[in-house]
Amino acid sequence: MNTRTLVKDLAALPDGPVTVAGWVETVRDQKKVQFIILRDESGAVQLVNPAVRELDPEGVSVGAAEALALTEQISALGHGTFISVSGDLKHDERVKLGGLEVKIGSLDVVSEALETPIAADSSLDKRQDWRFLDLRHPRQNLIFRIQTTFLHALRTYWVERGWIEIQTPKLMASASESRAELFELGYFEGTAYLSQSPQFFKQMAQPAGFGRVFEVGPAFRADPSFTSRHATEFTSIDAEMSWVDSHEDVMTMHEEVLVAAFTAVKDRHGAEIQELFGVEITVPSTPFPRIPLAEAKEIVASRGYVVPRTDADMDPEGERQISQYVREELGHEFVFLTDYASSIRPFYHMRHADDAGLTNSYDLIFNGVEISTGAQREHRVDVLIEQAKEKGLEPEELDFYLDFFRYGVPPHGGFGMGLARVLMLMLHEHSIRETTYLFRGPTRLLP
Amino acid sequence: MNTRTLVKDLAALPDGPVTVAGWVETVRDQKKVQFIILRDESGAVQLVNPAVRELDPEGVSVGAAEALALTEQISALGHGTFISVSGDLKHDERVKLGGLEVKIGSLDVVSEALETPIAADSSLDKRQDWRFLDLRHPRQNLIFRIQTTFLHALRTYWVERGWIEIQTPKLMASASESRAELFELGYFEGTAYLSQSPQFFKQMAQPAGFGRVFEVGPAFRADPSFTSRHATEFTSIDAEMSWVDSHEDVMTMHEEVLVAAFTAVKDRHGAEIQELFGVEITVPSTPFPRIPLAEAKEIVASRGYVVPRTDADMDPEGERQISQYVREELGHEFVFLTDYASSIRPFYHMRHADDAGLTNSYDLIFNGVEISTGAQREHRVDVLIEQAKEKGLEPEELDFYLDFFRYGVPPHGGFGMGLARVLMLMLHEHSIRETTYLFRGPTRLLP
Numbered sequence: 075m076n077t078r079t080l081v082k083d084l085a086a087l088p089d090g091p092v093t094v095a096g097w098v099e100t101v102r103d104q105k106k107v108q109f110i111i112l113r114d115e116s117g118a119v120q121l122v123n124p125a126v127r128e129l130d131p132e133g134v135s136v137g138a139a140e141a142l143a144l145t146e147q148i149s150a151l152g153h154g155t156f157i158s159v160s161g162d163l164k165h166d167e168r169v170k171l172g173g174l175e176v177k178i179g180s181l182d183v184v185s186e187a188l189e190t191p192i193a194a195d196s197s198l199d200k201r202q203d204w205r206f207l208d209l210r211h212p213r214q215n216l217i218f219r220i221q222t223t224f225l226h227a228l229r230t231y232w233v234e235r236g237w238i239e240i241q242t243p244k245l246m247a248s249a250s251e252s253r254a255e256l257f258e259l260g261y262f263e264g265t266a267y268l269s270q271s272p273q274f275f276k277q278m279a280q281p282a283g284f285g286r287v288f289e290v291g292p293a294f295r296a297d298p299s300f301t302s303r304h305a306t307e308f309t310s311i312d313a314e315m316s317w318v319d320s321h322e323d324v325m326t327m328h329e330e331v332l333v334a335a336f337t338a339v340k341d342r343h344g345a346e347i348q349e350l351f352g353v354e355i356t357v358p359s360t361p362f363p364r365i366p367l368a369e370a371k372e373i374v375a376s377r378g379y380v381v382p383r384t385d386a387d388m389d390p391e392g393e394r395q396i397s398q399y400v401r402e403e404l405g406h407e408f409v410f411l412t413d414y415a416s417s418i419r420p421f422y423h424m425r426h427a428d429d430a431g432l433t434n435s436y437d438l439i440f441n442g443v444e445i446s447t448g449a450q451r452e453h454r455v456d457v458l459i460e461q462a463k464e465k466g467l468e469p470e471e472l473d474f475y476l477d478f479f480r481y482g483v484p485p486h487g488g489f490g491m492g493l494a495r496v497l498m499l500m501l502h503e504h505s506i507r508e509t510t511y512l513f514r515g516p517t518r519l520l521p
Numbered sequence: 522m523n524t525r526t527l528v529k530d531l532a533a534l535p536d537g538p539v540t541v542a543g544w545v546e547t548v549r550d551q552k553k554v555q556f557i558i559l560r561d562e563s564g565a566v567q568l569v570n571p572a573v574r575e576l577d578p579e580g581v582s583v584g585a586a587e588a589l590a591l592t593e594q595i596s597a598l599g600h601g602t603f604i605s606v607s608g609d610l611k612h613d614e615r616v617k618l619g620g621l622e623v624k625i626g627s628l629d630v631v632s633e634a635l636e637t638p639i640a641a642d643s644s645l646d647k648r649q650d651w652r653f654l655d656l657r658h659p660r661q662n663l664i665f666r667i668q669t670t671f672l673h674a675l676r677t678y679w680v681e682r683g684w685i686e687i688q689t690p691k692l693m694a695s696a697s698e699s700r701a702e703l704f705e706l707g708y709f710e711g712t713a714y715l716s717q718s719p720q721f722f723k724q725m726a727q728p729a730g731f732g733r734v735f736e737v738g739p740a741f742r743a744d745p746s747f748t749s750r751h752a753t754e755f756t757s758i759d760a761e762m763s764w765v766d767s768h769e770d771v772m773t774m775h776e777e778v779l780v781a782a783f784t785a786v787k788d789r790h791g792a793e794i795q796e797l798f799g800v801e802i803t804v805p806s807t808p809f810p811r812i813p814l815a816e817a818k819e820i821v822a823s824r825g826y827v828v829p830r831t832d833a834d835m836d837p838e839g840e841r842q843i844s845q846y847v848r849e850e851l852g853h854e855f856v857f858l859t860d861y862a863s864s865i866r867p868f869y870h871m872r873h874a875d876d877a878g879l880t881n882s883y884d885l886i887f888n889g890v891e892i893s894t895g896a897q898r899e900h901r902v903d904v905l906i907e908q909a910k911e912k913g914l915e916p917e918e919l920d921f922y923l924d925f926f927r928y929g930v931p932p933h934g935g936f937g938m939g940l941a942r943v944l945m946l947m948l949h950e951h952s953i954r955e956t957t958y959l960f961r962g963p964t965r966l967l968p
Contacts, residue, residue, distance in 0.1 A: 078764055080683070080732075095763075095764055095931065096730065096931075097730060097929050097931075098929075113730065114730065114732065115683075115685070115730055115731055115732030115733075115763075116683070116732070154928050154929040155929050156929045156930060156931045158764075184931060184932060185900060185901075185926075185929050185930050185931065185932075186929065187927070187928045187929030188927050188928050190928060205725075205729075206725045206726075206728045206729045206924075206925055206928075207728070207729075207928055209726075209729035209730065209731070210728075210729060210730045215730065215731065218685050218686075218687065218731065219685055221685075221686060221688075222680060222684070222685050222686040223680075225686055226676060226677070226680045226686070229673060229676070230673070230677075233669060233670075233673045236527070236562075236563070237669070238562070238665050238666055238668075238669050239665075239668060239669040239672055239673070240665065240958050241668075241737075241739070241756045241940070241957075241958055242958060242959060243739075243754050243958075243959045243961050244691070244739050244741075244754060245741070245753065245754050245961050245966060246966065247966035247967045257706050257707075257708070257713075258706065258707065259704050259705065259706035259707075259715070260704075260705065260706075261704070261753075261966065262743075262745065262963050262964075264966075266704075266966055268706070275958075275959060278652075278653045278959075278968065279653075279656075281653045281654070281657075282652075282653045282654075282656035282657060283543070283544060283560065283561065283562055283656065283657045283662065284562055284656065284662070284665065285527075285561065285562030285563070286562075290688075291738060291739065292688070292690075292691050292738065292739065294691075294692070296709075298709065306692065306708075307690050307691060307692050309688045316542075316562075317525055317542055317605075453632060454632075474967050474968040475968075477653075477968070478653055478968075479632075480634070480635050481601050481634045481635050481637060481653075481654055482544050482545075482601040482602050482603045482632050482633065482634035483603060483632045484542065484543075484544075484603045484631060484632065485631060485632075493688070510688075511687050511688055511689060511690075511722075512689060512690045512722060512725075514690050514692050516709050517709075519692060519693065519694035519708065519711075519713055520694045520921050521725065521921040521922075521924070521925075
């Protein structure tokens, strides 16, 4: 194994020999001294070399030819070239970048680079074309280190409490929720569909007696829209738990797991996020505010915005407005909007015992945008069938799903949450394209 | 929230009131006493009720009507019914099942069950039809708790060492490795393909400067075979790391992460695995044996088995044989077969510097079956293009991938490993259908 030291680990080492490896961010090729800023996945370090521009015509000193060669090698280095450098680490508080530098002993050019086609002011679309270069930027790198920490904290919360991780299939024989926005593919002699969500299969874990399950995996929507919040493929974080009394139990779990994840992100990356994004990460206090949707619409209306929809739903501007209200009045970045009308919820959401017009469901709004939908599920098969019919679905087509409820099933509920949206809103970014490793949209399948 | 106690937590509680909830595994309805075995995701417990078969005709005592009703309710309970029971926990070492029982105070039938269509001796195919009932079996439940522990241990190993978790897209504009076995779908006005592996996209993290990355996610193969080891959709565990000197560095990491995961599984589930599968989990010692493939074929031949292939590859029987040899001679369940011929490896495997006929690659065999392929990747774009051409690929079609190597890239390598195969072999199961939540094959898309 290459015995390179990560840049972030240099600070803790004593002065002496080290090997570092990464790519050339900049070269300052001055007459008497050359500087390279070398970056790796953990940070950047200054490398220094006293330039030797010509051989002494009087008499060649030992090593002079090598020194000249090294100087010329550094002069020729292009941005993005991957190099491995052995040299001497020296702590020196005058060095702005981390208070240390490495005096170059030897330098290996491992992989040369064509000139980068993107710049700091390139359009988002162009940066997407060259995503593998765009990701070299420290902000982009940080996003995915945050993602790593965020996901691991969620999973750790669940694993430590005895939840089971499932991997549900993305190939299905029929639609999971709606025929609209469904990708269809030839499957041997027949047809298959790409899963729009693990909804049915995570519910299957309930009659299976798994109790509490989670999954992090892709979901697919043949959604032709081009907003900053939609993708044709996205990472969905899903949880489903048995023996809930209502959606309130789901919300309690939901806020706890988010607190665990935000705490981990703040602890591990808070200072860097402040530095690179100018954002102070706030670990949300619990309970998160809860506002019934009908009341939220009244609040928004009283602030002068009437949701321009003919159905009972909120719209994105309404979500921004209620979020702003909650921030101003309650000092919170999150709000659960609860008790959505049955008319705008899927057939499998449980309805209020005393008002079939409302569901035991919620959306979670974070900094103005919906990141998640949760609900208690209807587990009584006769009621479920009625609700499916009412939505115009054919119970026959849903038979494999309805079977899950015919052989005994506990009351249950859960949520689905979009990973890229959470990261976008956490970092005050403007598009999920920035917080998705490789975005997929109606006109984007590459790289 | 329902304040049920998980069955596994009863042992630590003092005698007194408890609520448990789960499904009815059996009812023994004796004349004077009734027993229910109730199971939840954590275990099974005996519930007991003194039967009251008729009202005393002389004078009805207080509560006698309720006692009669409870008795009749229990008599009517069907297998699989989900119930919630409040009662009195009593530790009693005479009770075979866990040394405790719960005397039933009240019983709620939460969800009735049709009679189960599967039995212990049902065929694997029929059990797959009713997977959500099949999964209620303690062995099946344990498999997915092991999966949870196994995955969390792998990820924890990586996360603690600074690896980045990526979620690569499953929708691609072109094939990742081969046009064969590729699912194709209509994508708006064009065509997309389902990813056969995250190979190209995890490699993309290398020029992106991510250093070391991992992913756990689905992969898709339009593979028409019906073996016990193949599926059209499977969970792939992928790792890719920068700055390797050869595949040896990948193998070292690979064995370390497996040791971490097997240690976690043994610590957490070893006793239960022994009980339910009759398998003693062995944490493998490092280094795992390494045998060049050519040598492995000679060993197998010397034991009387000549691999019946015209190419340089091993076959499944050869893998079983070399695995048996390693177990007998070296006492190890794992073996790395190394240095596969270039002719049978993908174009992106790096070849030996001194013998272009061999690659810096390996397969990992576990208990007789291949679970993983790893390699150092060719990162020199000119060599890579030559190797692609030699394999009959069109460099133009691979252009988006080749670009990853034109703007600077560190030497790197990694592996892909099939989750269901590891679990199958760990537990001495005979098919990945047993270790996949919902198996997908050429004729299996349901449930």
